Amino acid sequence: MARKKIREYDSKRLLKQHLKRLAGIELAIRSAQITESKDINELSVREPWLSSEKLVVKPDMLFGKRGKSGLVGLNLDLAQVTSFVKDRIGKEAEIGGCRGPVTTFIVEPFVPHDQEFYLSIVSERLGCSISFSECGGIEVEENWDKIKNVFVPSETLLTSDICAPLTGILPLEVKGKIEEFIKAVFTLFIDLDFTFLEMNPFTLVDGNPYPLDMRGELDDTAAFKNFKKWGDIEFPMPFGRVMSTAESSIHVLDEKTSASLKFTVLNPKGRIWTMVAGGGASVIYADTVGDLGYASELGNYAEYSGAPKEDEVLQYARVVIDSATASPDGHKRALLIGGGIANFTDVAATFNGIIQALREKESKLKAARMHIYVRRGGPNYQTGLARMRRLGEEMGIPLEVR
Numbered sequence: 001m002a003r004k005k006i007r008e009y010d011s012k013r014l015l016k017q018h019l020k021r022l023a024g025i026e027l028a029i030r031s032a033q034i035t036e037s038k039d040i041n042e043l044s045v046r047e048p049w050l051s052s053e054k055l056v057v058k059p060d061m062l063f064g065k066r067g068k069s070g071l072v073g074l075n076l077d078l079a080q081v082t083s084f085v086k087d088r089i090g091k092e093a094e095i096g097g098c099r100g101p102v103t104t105f106i107v108e109p110f111v112p113h114d115q116e117f118y119l120s121i122v123s124e125r126l127g128c129s130i131s132f133s134e135c136g137g138i139e140v141e142e143n144w145d146k147i148k149n150v151f152v153p154s155e156t157l158l159t160s161d162i163c164a165p166l167t168g169i170l171p172l173e174v175k176g177k178i179e180e181f182i183k184a185v186f187t188l189f190i191d192l193d194f195t196f197l198e199m200n201p202f203t204l205v206d207g208n209p210y211p212l213d214m215r216g217e218l219d220d221t222a223a224f225k226n227f228k229k230w231g232d233i234e235f236p237m238p239f240g241r242v243m244s245t246a247e248s249s250i251h252v253l254d255e256k257t258s259a260s261l262k263f264t265v266l267n268p269k270g271r272i273w274t275m276v277a278g279g280g281a282s283v284i285y286a287d288t289v290g291d292l293g294y295a296s297e298l299g300n301y302a303e304y305s306g307a308p309k310e311d312e313v314l315q316y317a318r319v320v321i322d323s324a325t326a327s328p329d330g331h332k333r334a335l336l337i338g339g340g341i342a343n344f345t346d347v348a349a350t351f352n353g354i355i356q357a358l359r360e361k362e363s364k365l366k367a368a369r370m371h372i373y374v375r376r377g378g379p380n381y382q383t384g385l386a387r388m389r390r391l392g393e394e395m396g397i398p399l400e401v402r
Contacts (some may be wrong), residue, residue: 315353
């Protein structure tokens with residue numbers, strides 16, 4: 001699975017929408033998203049409660065400890081929220097050693113409360129771990145010894161017996177309601193292919209659970225079966241991470257194809273670059289470079305899979321080669337072109353796109369003193385490898401085929 005973080009706004013949207021569908025539980029969640037492109041006055045017309053209630057506003061940028069960082073506005077009216085956002089949106093902040101602009105906020109009704117609970121569910125190899133505490137909120141780490149845990153094996157329903165260690169010491173007047181809530185959230189977790197879900201804290205409003213702060217991650221490889229349930233979901237970049245021009249071009253290309261095209265620059269000055277077919281193989285290649293002691297020289301992580309068309313591979317290879325050959329410094333570099341044994345991808349066809357890109361970039365490859373290493377298996381692999389050998393002979397560059 002690929003664990004992808006989503007914004008708090010989307011986590012709460014999915015929770016509200018699907019708890020009602022799956023368990024008949026109606027949550028009184030109301031939230032709105034504020035970005036640089038949104039007019040707050042127009043937003044207040046669509047969400048009238050913004051003008052009539054006291055509010056909470058905070059960044060929705062995939063980082064935690066917002067309260068401890070002074071980035072949460074509490075018990076504000078709409079004018080104060082507008083001022084709070086105006087003073088911070090687009091401005092750089094430093095969180096956990098990462099710096100980046102704050103571009104997105106979530107605003108919600110201010111909910112006075114006395115009790116704060118903690119709940120998290122984490123997907124693991126053989127099932128899910130559920131953690132619960134009656135001492136949630138910003139001091140949860142100081143009360144970590146009070147968190148109770150249970151493990152639910154895959155394909156197992158969360159019963160009252162399994163849930164009992166979590167809620168056993170709760171007062172009777174809230175125990176049943178919270179147990180029902182935990183079981184419903186677990187059902188939602190499985191149904192929507194969450195990989196991580198945390199509410200820290202949630203509270204009770206008129207006896208009903210209400211999440212005050214929430215984080216979520218989804219398995220993005222399950223998008224094919226959940227696109228209707230998820231709706232207009234966003235997988236933002238980690239805070240402080242901004243795509244380079246090269247990464248952005250591959251991202252745009254990836255969104256337009258049914259194949260998978262991934263490219264992340266790790267070290268622009270690296271001497272070892274990869275162009276690997278298959279998600280598993282791409283990870284193995286990167287790990288092997290690190291295991292051999294050259295992690296600091298690894299320029300990128302790259303993966304193409306899902307039988308991309310020859311033209312898509314050509315465009316992809318151009319970007320990878322341009323990045324790998326940038327700013328020649330006289331030192332030798334290596335480009336690893338490989339992958340696992342393909343099941344259905346025509347190796348010769350994808351190699352045609354790579355070969356054309358290598359021909360186009362011949363002068364750059366020579367200026368960067370690039371050494372190319374090729375290894376691949378699958379349909380038509382012998383034809384593809386033979387063409388690569390001929391290319392090396394014709395271009396007069398170091399190109400080794402295994």
